Amino acid sequence: MGDLERLEEQKIESNEVFNGRLLHVFKDRVRLPDGSTSTREWIKHPGAAAVVPVFENGDIMLIKQFRYPLREVFYEVPAGKIDSQEDPEKTAAREVEEETGLIYSKSHYLAPFHPSIGYTDEVIHLFCAWDITETDRRVDDDEFLMTERVSFREAIQMVYQGKITDGKTMVSLLMSWQWWQQEMPFKV
Numbered sequence: 001m002g003d004l005e006r007l008e009e010q011k012i013e014s015n016e017v018f019n020g021r022l023l024h025v026f027k028d029r030v031r032l033p034d035g036s037t038s039t040r041e042w043i044k045h046p047g048a049a050a051v052v053p054v055f056e057n058g059d060i061m062l063i064k065q066f067r068y069p070l071r072e073v074f075y076e077v078p079a080g081k082i083d084s085q086e087d088p089e090k091t092a093a094r095e096v097e098e099e100t101g102l103i104y105s106k107s108h109y110l111a112p113f114h115p116s117i118g119y120t121d122e123v124i125h126l127f128c129a130w131d132i133t134e135t136d137r138r139v140d141d142d143e144f145l146m147t148e149r150v151s152f153r154e155a156i157q158m159v160y161q162g163k164i165t166d167g168k169t170m171v172s173l174l175m176s177w178q179w180w181q182q183e184m185p186f187k188v
Helices: 003-007 086-100 151-160 166-183
Strands: 010-020 024-031 037-044 048-053 061-068 072-076 079-081 102-113 124-134 143-151
Touching: 048 061, 048 086, 048 102, 048 166, 061 086, 061 151, 072 166, 079 086, 086 102, 086 124, 086 143, 102 166, 124 166, 143 151, 151 166
Parallel strands: 048 124
Antiparallel strands: 010 024, 024 037, 048 079, 061 072, 061 143, 102 124
């Protein structure tokens, strides 16, 4: 018997508890590897894309946004949910333009990121982008945010200093920085 078979839980039944605009909450009954049963509560999420936009001088664009569950303002990379049947790369470009007014022509897919594997199926696709031109921002009506341009190095320091604590932003910045040091599309 392989590792998967020794660990895998089998769904017996699934009940939708809540169906909202963004989140769908389920309570499933599962059969555990030893044959006993248990429940699993989890959130279905459409997925998202996050981008680190890098300017020619080595600056990046962050956004500052109030996040209601924690009642505070966070530094984040531009990001947003994937629309139905939308390619994550298209989501990434759309969100960067909407939130920052930036359009990029070159990007690199870094990796998928699973922010909370214990209770959601959410996956955030991480990108690094460059060759940027500026245009007008088009934020959603219920979205209030500010942009802040900082050096790539400063953003990395903000992670290590605890000034950036959002998971997708931390991972995006650190993975982008590592990729950039290896591939060096241009010196930052």
